Amino acid sequence: MPFLNPADVPEARGYLATDEELDGFRAAQRLAYAAAEAVAAELKPGMTEKQAAALQETWLRDHGVHDWLHAPFAWFGDRTAFQGFRVAVQFLPTNRRLEENMPFILDNAPVLNGYTADIGYAGVLGENPILDRILDDLAEHRALILKLIRQGLPMSEVSRAVDQLILKQGFEPRHKAYPFEVLAHQVTRMEPRDTPRRTMPFKFGTDFLATLGRVALVARKQGWSPLWNSGEGSNHPPVPGLWAVEPHLGFRGVGAKFEELLVITEDDAYWLDDDVPHVRRWKERGLWPVQGETA
Amino acid sequence: MNTITVDNQGIKLQAYTYGDSKKTAIVLVHGYPDNHSVWEPVAKLLAKKYFVITYDVRGAGESDVPRKQADFRMSLLSADLAAVVDAIIPGRDFHLAGHDWGSIQSWESVTADGPLKTRILSYTTISGPCLDHMGYWMRERTFNLSPSAKAKVFKQALSSWYIGFFHLPVLAPSAWQGGLDKLWPQYLKHRERVEEPEANPTQGKDGKHGVQLYRANFRNKLINPQERHAACPVQLIVPTRDNYVGTQLFEDLHHWVDELYRRDLNANHWVPLSHPQKIAAWIGEFVAGVESGKMSGALQHARVRPERLHLPLNGKTAVVTGAGSGIGRATALRFAEQGADVVCVDINEEAAERTADLTRLLGAAAWARKVDVGAAQAMQRLANWVEKELGGADIVVNNAGIGMAGGVLETSVKDWDRILKVNLWGVIHGSRLFAQQMVDAHRAGHIINVASAAAFAPNRKLAAYSTSKAAVHMLTECLRAELADNQIGVTAICPGFVATGIASNTVYAGLSEEEQAQKRAKADALYKRRNFSPEEVADAIVDAVLNNPALSLVGAEAWTTRLLSRFAPVLSRRVARLDITP
Structure with missing residues (x-):
């Protein structure tokens, strides 16, 4: 059986996941959030980014994770806004210590039974x-992202609409600091591993990078990009598959983002799981569903 | 006015009430050498909305005079207030205001643990520091080795000469009976600028016995101060020309008061007599704010925020037009970071509101106003609002502007009219109205007009825009000359191609909507590639406020056009013939 990855189905554009596979992705994403919430509850003043990243890694390994899209990251203080980030190595966890009233971001991307979360x-x-x-x-x-994807707008246009909304809100689009200024990237199903896998430099998983390379080649032939940004490369209709979407906003040295999987099918789209921490928070604060939008 | 006699352990106190007893109660405490009548003008004004209570402090007016000096101790004075409110408004909470010694003794009620502390909902203090706070203030500065700290203590000591005099036996009390009581109204009129001081029949008594207030409390409190924190919000009114109480005494007050508001009034010591309208309005406004839980704009601005006291623009109010985006929004945010409070003006109300929101996140007070800067009446309303609600502006940035491309002939009369309304008339209105307010109020301030690099660069395809900006530059230079003697700075800011919304909203005269959209997209892309951010202009604007240059050029384009026009006008005219639109 082909693994869920556009490179293995070159005759189709993107891929469509079965219900069983969606369950697999959902389980991986829930585990990833559980890890983040567990570690967030453990954070104390004086802890370093490296410690927070390691805590996530240990927690996930204890829960059956052997492979990674990328090893866990953690950013504290003005590093949440990627202040002054120029090169990729700056994303790696540092010895920055957490202080009272300091913002933080935890980011992890485990592969559970072959299903990737980010x-x-x-x-x-x-x-x-x-x-x-x-x-x-x-x-x-x-x-907004869901609404525009459902309308079938070109993906670059959706990304530009996000840019516009950020400008209107008066924030800075900090996801532009990521390599290729990505708003999102496609994730795939990979071969399950039962032994721990090492990560590459910059903490990205070997399988992930290899798969991404193959996907990129096929995608290029088909005229789309697995890296979704505001540029010409993403000027194409929504491509079916699972996308890890991560709008990242910054203001005066404070940054925050959510990142979760968006499912795009041939004629529709939906968030893989609505039971995620940021949506729960919005619901508590009466901000979700967003007024005037069908969420 | 009703009179009531209250008994506090054998001392009879004469109290006076004004207005409807069912309304919110305000108690006013007088100072030295006065009696309740010093509050009468204010009480009558406040009585329209509130139930106002005043009384003659022990030793003054119609109240009894205790025999011993010890009977003037602070705790007993506070007990008098408790007796008065228990008799007139038993069990009810109330608001408190004090002037001079009335303020000094009221600090005791506001800060000392006891039955009053929880009943006092707010306290307005005028020219009367807490003696314990003063003790700490002096201690701090006396032991501080810096010359400026020593100078402050010395300055206060000089203006407090009379306190030493009051400690002299026999002499001080007898002065009040030796004719000082008769001279007092003249003293108030000439030295203290009270226009029509009325002779007070008990002046001699008020002066003679009140000396005991100083003798019973000063030495003890100053030498041995106690830590005293206020439980309620406090409004500090500071008469800046006070001959007895220096403004320096209040610089540490936020250590003792969590919710402190400070308002300065350019006046002498006896403000209840010289400025009753203002004082009544401020007390009423503060009481209303505490009662409703929502402070007025002026009080939000007056709030003392200790973490902002060291910022260069602390206490300033800035008005920024076009604050909904681009340079205007960046400037509003930068002002907030430098300590100012900001009025965010934009024709797009939602955008103005958003900027105000972000500005508040940075610790500033901020207000959003929807105004079309080209409309004279709307600008007049804005200026009135700022004057009335916030007490006027210290900094005004006339920034709102629109873009327009096309030659003189291509640009229709309607388009000419539109761009001049916003870009030129908007600046004229903003400059005239706010400068007039500053001049009338003798307020030092700064007016900043945002022109453009285009002000110096003629171009066949940018006629209307460049014309409007060149006019703004000239207007600014003229205004600067006109206001130079009034301590009002005026600066023209000329930025180059800044990545704001202006490129995507520019009107291209004589082109179809579709062609315009293409041009806008191209221009926007070019602006983005230039990557010249509004924040850089905002920095230049803050710098202009602090240093008052006549002209501030921001970015290489601005320097280039300026230098070309001055030193190579022939070349500048050649360049003008190129079509610079994308």
């Missing part, structure tokens, strides 16, 4: 009004 979890140790506002305002982005 999540982002933003929070604060204490209180931070700027972070609260960014987290609140991310709700509009989640609604």
Whole structure:
């Protein structure tokens, strides 16, 4: 049976997941969020980014994860806004220590039984009004992205609409700091591994990079890109498959994002799981569903 | 006015009430050498909305005079207030205001643990520091080795000469009976600028016995101060020309008061007599704010925020037009970071509101106003609102502008009219109205007009825009000359191609909607590639406020056009013949 990956089905554009496979992805994403929430609850002043990243890794390994899209990341303080980030190595966890009222982002991407998740979890140790506002305002982005993809707009146009909304909100689009300024990237199903796998430099999984390379080649022939941004490369209708979407907003040295899987089918789209921490938070605060949008 | 006699352990106190007793109660406490009548003008004004209570402090007016000096101790004075409110408004909470010694003794009620502390909902203090706070203030600065700290103590000591005098036996009390009581109204009129001081029949008594207030409390409190924190919001009114109480005494007050508001008034010591309208309005506004839980704009601005006290623009109010996006929004945010509070003006209300929201996130107070800067009446309303609600602006940035491309002939009369309305008339209105307010109020301030690099660069395809900006530049230079003697700075800011919304909203005269859309997209892309951010212009604007240059050029384009026009006008005219639109 072909693994779920556009490179293995070159005759089709993108791929369509079965219900069983969607369950697999959902389980992986839930585990990833559980790891982030467990570690977030453990964070204390004085902890370093490296420690927070390692805690996520240990937690996930203890829960049956052997492989990674990328090893867990953690960013503290103004590093949540990727302040001054120029080169990829700056994304790696550092010895920056967490302080009271400092924002943080945990980001992990485990592969569970061959199913990939890639999540982002933003929070604060204490209180931070700027972070609260960014987290609140991310709700509009989640609604907007889904609405425009459902309308079948070119993916680059959707990304530009996100840029416009960020500009209107008065924030900076910090996902532009990622390689290729990606708003999202496609994830695939990979061969399950039962022994622990090492990660490559920059903490990306070997299988993931290899798969991404093959997907990119096929995608190029078909005229689309597995890396979704505002550029010409993404100027194509929505491509079926699972996409890890991560709008990342920054303001005055505070950054926050969500990252979760969006399912695109041939004629529709939906978020893989609505039971995720940021949506629960919005619901508690009366911000979800976003008014005037069908979420 | 009704009179009531209240008994506090054998001392009879004469109290006076104004207005409807069912309304929210405000108690006003007088100072030295006064009696309740010093509050009468204010009480009558406040009585329209509130139930106002005043009383003659022990030793003054119609109240009894205790025999011993010890009977003037602070705790007993506070007990008098408790007796008065228990008799007139038993069990009810109330608001409190004090002037001079009335303020000094009221600090005791506001800060000392006891039955009053929880009943006082708000406190307005005028020219009367807490003696314990003063003790700490002096201690801090006396032991501080810096010359400026020593100078402050010395300055206060100089203006407090009379306190030493009051400690002299016999002499001080007898002065009040030796004719000082008769001279007092003249003293108030000439030295203290009270226009029509009325002779007070008990002046001699008020002056003579009140000396005991100083003798019973000063030494003890100053030498041995106690830590005293206020439980309620406090409004501090500071008469800046006070001859007895220096403004420096209040610089540490936020250590003792969590919710502190400070308002300065350019006046002498006896403000209840010299400025009753203002004082009544401020007390009423503060009481209303505490009662409703929502402070007025002026009070939000007046809130003392300790973490902002060190910022260069602390206490300033800035008005920024076109604040909904681009340079305007970046400037509003930068002002907030530098300590100012900001009025965010834009024709797009939602965008203005958003900027105000972000500005508040940075710790500033902010207000959003929807205004078309080209409309004279709307601008007049804005200026009135700023004056009335916030007490006027210190900084005004006339930034709102629109883009327009096309030659003189291509641009229709309607388009000419439109761009001049926004880009030129908007600046004229903003400059005239706010400069007039500054001049009238003798307020030092700054007016900043955002022109453009295009102000110096003629171009066949940018006629209307360049014309409007060149006019803004000239207007700014003229205004600067006109206001130079009024301590009002005026600066023209000329930025180059900044990545704002202006490129995607520019009107291309004589082109179809479709062609315009193409041009806009191309221009927007070019602006983005130039990658010149509004934040850089905002930095230049803050710099202009601090240093008052006549002209601030921001970006290489601005320097180039300026230098070309000055030193190579022939070349500048050659360049003007090129079509610079995309």
